[in-house]
Amino acid sequence: MIPKKPILLHYFITTTCNCRCQFCDIWKQQERHQARLSDVLQNLTQAKRLGIRFVDFTGGEPLMHPHLPEMLLYAKRLGLMTTLTTNGLLYPERSKELVSLVDLLHISLDAADESDHNTLRNADCYHSALLSIDKALTLKQVPDILFTVNKANLKHVAPLVKLAQSLHIMLIINPVFPISASRLSNVDLDYLLSFANKPFVYINKAIIAFRKNGGNDNMQPRCRVGDAVIVISSKNTLLLPCFHHHVFAVALENDLLLKWNSKVIRNQRKKQGCFPFCKGCVISCYFDPSFLYTFDRLYFQNIFPKFKYAIDKYIRRHILNWMKGNPCSAATYVKRPDKLGKTYIKRPVTLKTNDRQTGKRLGKRI
Numbered sequence: 122m123i124p125k126k127p128i129l130l131h132y133f134i135t136t137t138c139n140c141r142c143q144f145c146d147i148w149k150q151q152e153r154h155q156a157r158l159s160d161v162l163q164n165l166t167q168a169k170r171l172g173i174r175f176v177d178f179t180g181g182e183p184l185m186h187p188h189l190p191e192m193l194l195y196a197k198r199l200g201l202m203t204t205l206t207t208n209g210l211l212y213p214e215r216s217k218e219l220v221s222l223v224d225l226l227h228i229s230l231d232a233a234d235e236s237d238h239n240t241l242r243n244a245d246c247y248h249s250a251l252l253s254i255d256k257a258l259t260l261k262q263v264p265d266i267l268f269t270v271n272k273a274n275l276k277h278v279a280p281l282v283k284l285a286q287s288l289h290i291m292l293i294i295n296p297v298f299p300i301s302a303s304r305l306s307n308v309d310l311d312y313l314l315s316f317a318n319k320p321f322v323y324i325n326k327a328i329i330a331f332r333k334n335g336g337n338d339n340m341q342p343r344c345r346v347g348d349a350v351i352v353i354s355s356k357n358t359l360l361l362p363c364f365h366h367h368v369f370a371v372a373l374e375n376d377l378l379l380k381w382n383s384k385v386i387r388n389q390r391k392k393q394g395c396f397p398f399c400k401g402c403v404i405s406c407y408f409d410p411s412f413l414y415t416f417d418r419l420y421f422q423n424i425f426p427k428f429k430y431a432i433d434k435y436i437r438r439h440i441l442n443w444m445k446g447n448p449c450s451a452a453t454y455v456k457r458p459d460k461l462g463k464t465y466i467k468r469p470v471t472l473k474t475n476d477r478q479t480g481k482r483l484g485k486r487i
């Protein structure tokens with residue numbers, strides 16, 4: 122089953138952000154933009170007609186856009202699957218506006234330790250991320266933890282796996298792509314892979330295999346971003362070939378359908394993965410959908426972890442909740458050295474769902 126149309130709309134609705142992550146370049150941009158609601162609604166309608174099934178509202182921090190709920194609602198009415206990634210700083214106060222509008226909610230957590238997480242993100246956002254997880258669970262919006270791994274936080278893989286397992290939610294292990302971070306070695310990637318089959322862990326094996334083989338070859342590109350993904354900026358421009366290395370920014374003027382199918386854009390899309398800067402590229406958000414467009418080993422290495430994700434999130438979670446009761450609260454997850462040194466353990470409490478917000482200790486010890 123190879124898609125014939127683009128599958129994903131990658132919508133950068135804002136360039137503003139309340140974090141300053143070490144591995145990200147977006148917050149360094151001088152210009153600040155918010156997408157206009159009317160443009161977003163127009164583009165969503167036309168992107169749906171082009172065949173997309175998923176829309177990823179991103180930024181910057183998407184929760185800094187005041188009209189995000191209207192955008193999500195419109196996308197849902199069009200029958201699209203919505204995904205949202207947040208650093209959690211604004212989620213606790215805006216969560217009620219988003220209930221039942223987000224299909225895949227990713228909350229970024231880069232360490233199981235407050236100081237390491239806040240240092241990586243250059244912001245005081247560790248507790249907000251944990252509170253956001255609890256808040257989402259209270260509202261029956263099961264979030265995923267998005268863990269962007271680089272050299273500096275590799276040691277946090279095991280404790281974050283433990284956290285996700287204790288909460289019965291998914292940990293998405295996402296190796297950072299080297300825009301401004303040091304490249305993970307093959308040994309590091311093998312270490313990540315050793316967690317791939319653990320419960321509540323998602324790691325895209327195709328991305329790991331692809332990285333270990335040196336990434337994209339611009340003479341024989343594996344990148345299919347021009348077929349798979351529509352990338353729109355907050356300035357209402359279509360970005361080609363991709364967000365991080367766009368060489369063309371075409372003003373959309375409410376005509377995405379026409380522009381996408383025009384000869385000029387089709388020719389530009391065909392250059393996907395062929396530019397000099399494409400050599401060795403491993404940008405996972407574009408290769409993940411790209412792997413769906415060619416039947417080979419990477420296709421299967423990309424698909425199978427997605428089945429595992431669905432089984433863990435929608436079946437294993439329910440079985441465990443049914444057998445063991447509500448999982449403990451993320452906000453009670455604390456760092457405690459054990460006898461052997463620096464190990465992280467969770468405080469043994471069980472919270473009733475409707476008491477997560479207060480953080481009160483209730484229920485029996487587990």
Ligand code: SF4
Nearest residue numbers: 138140142145181208
């Ligand atoms: S929260 Fe996201 S957009 Fe903001 S600086 Fe961090 S990685 Fe970049």
Ligand code: SF4
Nearest residue numbers: 344362363394399402
């Ligand atoms: S930079 Fe990467 S994602 Fe962008 S077109 Fe080149 S290979 Fe594809």
